[in-house]
Amino acid sequence: MATSKKLWGGSWLRRKDIxxxxxxxxxxxxxxxxxxxxxxxxxxxxxxxxxxxVPAILAFLLFLSGLLLFLRALFNRRFYARxxxxxxxxxxxEDDGQEVAAAKDLPPLLQSERWRxxxxxxxxxxxxFLLIGRLNYILATTIYMAAFIWIFKGGExxxxxxxxLATAVAVWALFYKVFAVILP
Amino acid sequence: xxxxxxxxxxxxxxxxxxxxxxxxxxATFGMVVGMLPGLTATMGVALLTGLTFRxxxxxxxxxxxxxxxxxxTGGSRSAILLNIPGTPANAASCLDGYPLARQGKAGYAIGxxxxxxxxxxxxxxxxxxxxxxxxxxxxxxxxxxxxxVLAIFGVVICAxxxxxxxxxxxxxxxxxxxxxxxxxxxxxxxxxxxTLGSLQLMGGFSLIPIMxxxxxxxxxxxxxxxxxxxxxxxxxxRIIPALSDLLRNWKHILRSGxxxxxxxxxxxxxxxxxxxxxxDFAKRAxxxxxxxxxxxxxxxxxxxTGDNACIGxxxxxxxxxxxxxxxxAAVLLAAMWLHGIRPGPLLPIEQPTFIATTTxxxxxxxxxxxxxxxxxxxxxxxxxxxxxxxxxxxxFVLCGVGSFAINGRIFDMYLMFLFGLLGYYMRExxxxxxxxxxxxxxxxMADDNFRRAMIxxxxxxxxxxxRPICLILWLATILAFLSRSGLGNLFRRRLGSHA
Numbered sequence: 001m002a003t004s005k006k007l008w009g010g011s012w013l014r015r016k017d018i019x020x021x022x023x024x025x026x027x028x029x030x031x032x033x034x035x036x037x038x039x040x041x042x043x044x045x046x047x048x049x050x051x052x053x054v055p056a057i058l059a060f061l062l063f064l065s066g067l068l069l070f071l072r073a074l075f076n077r078r079f080y081a082r083x084x085x086x087x088x089x090x091x092x093x094e095d096d097g098q099e100v101a102a103a104k105d106l107p108p109l110l111q112s113e114r115w116r117x118x119x120x121x122x123x124x125x126x127x128x129f130l131l132i133g134r135l136n137y138i139l140a141t142t143i144y145m146a147a148f149i150w151i152f153k154g155g156e157x158x159x160x161x162x163x164x165l166a167t168a169v170a171v172w173a174l175f176y177k178v179f180a181v182i183l184p
Numbered sequence: 185x186x187x188x189x190x191x192x193x194x195x196x197x198x199x200x201x202x203x204x205x206x207x208x209x210x211a212t213f214g215m216v217v218g219m220l221p222g223l224t225a226t227m228g229v230a231l232l233t234g235l236t237f238r239x240x241x242x243x244x245x246x247x248x249x250x251x252x253x254x255x256x257t258g259g260s261r262s263a264i265l266l267n268i269p270g271t272p273a274n275a276a277s278c279l280d281g282y283p284l285a286r287q288g289k290a291g292y293a294i295g296x297x298x299x300x301x302x303x304x305x306x307x308x309x310x311x312x313x314x315x316x317x318x319x320x321x322x323x324x325x326x327x328x329x330x331x332x333v334l335a336i337f338g339v340v341i342c343a344x345x346x347x348x349x350x351x352x353x354x355x356x357x358x359x360x361x362x363x364x365x366x367x368x369x370x371x372x373x374x375x376x377x378x379t380l381g382s383l384q385l386m387g388g389f390s391l392i393p394i395m396x397x398x399x400x401x402x403x404x405x406x407x408x409x410x411x412x413x414x415x416x417x418x419x420x421x422r423i424i425p426a427l428s429d430l431l432r433n434w435k436h437i438l439r440s441g442x443x444x445x446x447x448x449x450x451x452x453x454x455x456x457x458x459x460x461x462x463x464d465f466a467k468r469a470x471x472x473x474x475x476x477x478x479x480x481x482x483x484x485x486x487x488x489t490g491d492n493a494c495i496g497x498x499x500x501x502x503x504x505x506x507x508x509x510x511x512x513a514a515v516l517l518a519a520m521w522l523h524g525i526r527p528g529p530l531l532p533i534e535q536p537t538f539i540a541t542t543t544x545x546x547x548x549x550x551x552x553x554x555x556x557x558x559x560x561x562x563x564x565x566x567x568x569x570x571x572x573x574x575x576x577x578x579x580f581v582l583c584g585v586g587s588f589a590i591n592g593r594i595f596d597m598y599l600m601f602l603f604g605l606l607g608y609y610m611r612e613x614x615x616x617x618x619x620x621x622x623x624x625x626x627x628x629m630a631d632d633n634f635r636r637a638m639i640x641x642x643x644x645x646x647x648x649x650x651r652p653i654c655l656i657l658w659l660a661t662i663l664a665f666l667s668r669s670g671l672g673n674l675f676r677r678r679l680g681s682h683a
Contacts, residue, residue, distance in 0.1 A: 048643040051375040054631040055366040062359040120408045128601045154573030181589045
């Protein structure tokens with residue numbers, strides 16, 4: 001435990017940077033490895049015009065940047081301390097308490113930022129990967145819209161359904177019929 | 185004189201009922217997108233790129249430019265009324281716009297912001313019309329060596345300026361964008377690179393799903409994240425600003441216009457930087473800098489003039505060098521390619537009237553946005569009362585249509601979702617999206633020109649460092665790199681200790 005505290009230095013951003021730096025290095029390594037399997041000499045080209053040359057240079061530079069990020073996150077605590085003190089913004093949003101009170105009336109799941117993000121991504125993923133292409137476009141869009149509005153307390157189920165259907169029909173009529181845009 | 189004549193010819197040619205209808209709905213759409221917190225000009229333009237795919241090129245450009253101008257202008261509404269910038273370009277407007285609204289001058293602040301935006305956009309337009317032909321002549325001197333160095337310069341400077349606190353993350357984003365652009369068949373030998381045997385990846389990633397995902401989907405999630413929903417409570421009264429307020433601030437307007445255009449020309453930087461730099465300069469030059477942040481008219485005028493002047497500036501390198509000056513301009517560039525227009529040094533030769541057409545389109549768009557932004561303030565502000573739980577799924581549905589429409593592939597919708605995840609992750613970890621997009625756009629240019637140049641010189645890289653334009657660009661790149669890398673600080677410390 002003490003080791004991990006020492007490693008992370010208690011900084012949330014530092015920890016996130018360590019993870020993202022590892023991710024960046026892995027991506028760069030994948031691309032670098034990919035270039036190794038490309039031809040470097042062939043009919044009509046030599047190493048300096050090979051298809052893998054530019055990707056190899058870029059992947060190497062990306063790996064280097066990831067490594068720098070990793071080393072900085074591990075050893076440069078002062079940088080993160082400075083970042084934390086430099087956080088500035090505009091004047092704070094003034095509320096009269098109504099919005100905060102309305103937020104407190106939401107179910108516990110919708111009060112958590114993390115769960116809200118997961119819910120949005122989950123709903124969008126269901127729409128893109130499961131509904132679109134398998135169901136009729138209007139039906140798929142109505143289901144997605146109605147579910148989104150209902151889950152995020154935009155209205156009762158019948159209102160959600162009505163708004164969903166109206167949106168789906170409007171998008172279909174406007175883009176498919178008027179603009180002749182193909183729809184999934 | 186010939187250019188001016190061509191401009192008027194194009195202007196009269198475009199003045200048809202269809203054009204006016206298109207420009208009005210696109211400007212309104214842009215303003216609504218700009219007004220809604222979280223939805224940016226880039227997202228609006230990217231969305232309409234797919235949806236206007238079947239339009240005639242000049243009508244499509246008209247719609248996209250009207251949306252672009254409308255979004256940057258409309259973004260000040262929510263900045264003033266909610267203290268939440270509609271687009272990142274309007275963040276500086278919050279500082280003085282919101283205090284003005286709290287003083288009961290919301291309508292006046294909106295009118296002032298709209299007028300300053302209009303002046304800024306017209307200034308940018310003027311520069312677009314005058315600077316583009318001049319820069320076009322210089323661009324004709326660019327060959328493969330210069331284009332490669334220009335691509336590197338663009339990514340480095342964009343990364344530096346969009347991630348001022350942590351440029352390393354900007355460089356990571358830029359390099360990742362450059363690498364992503366290498367997926368698919370290479371432009372010289374048509375060798376498939378990183379396709380993993382997938383036919384869908386043979387042509388590489390499409391720009392629109394990447395942009396719609398990174399900007400649009402990422403933004404939808406960011407908007408929905410907070411359980412608190414802020415709504416408008418301020419009453420709007422007088423809207424048209426006093427002429428004396430504008431005349432008194434002519435120096436701020438002129439300075440911010442110049443800054444906006446200059447920042448716009450720098451690749452990939454964009455309106456938010458232009459607004460902040462203009463605001464900062466106005467504060468330094470103001471007689472009462474202590475009023476900045478407490479409802480200063482000068483501050484609001486400077487920010488709004490700067491970000492709108494940047495639009496014209498950002499389109500200049502698009503037309504002359506095929507290098508976008510901002511993220512929405514990057515989508516414009518992609519839209520031009522989709523419609524068979526090839527911006528760059530050869531544009532005046534291949535399509536001699538296109539710069540004049542774009543200028544005329546820009547002029548009409550600015551006119552429409554100015555009129556709409558001053559005439560329909562109250563009904564437009566009503567949009568801010570629509571619950572985000574209804575608005576955001578509609579936006580997502582439109583994002584899906586926009587991504588699908590160009591190639592008619594569901595694969596592009598999957599890509600949009602995946603890049604939405606990536607965009608959100610990047611946002612949460614302070615990685616700017618602009619260098620990623622710019623890198624993706626400039627990647628093919630860098631790859632193609634680097635290898636072409638090496639083939640011409642027989643593998644000798646010295647021309648990259650000896651040609652005059654290359655030298656200037658390298659010098660600017662190295663200075664930008666050193667100024668942010670920490671090495672600059674090290675040199676300064678060493679010099680200090682020796683002295």
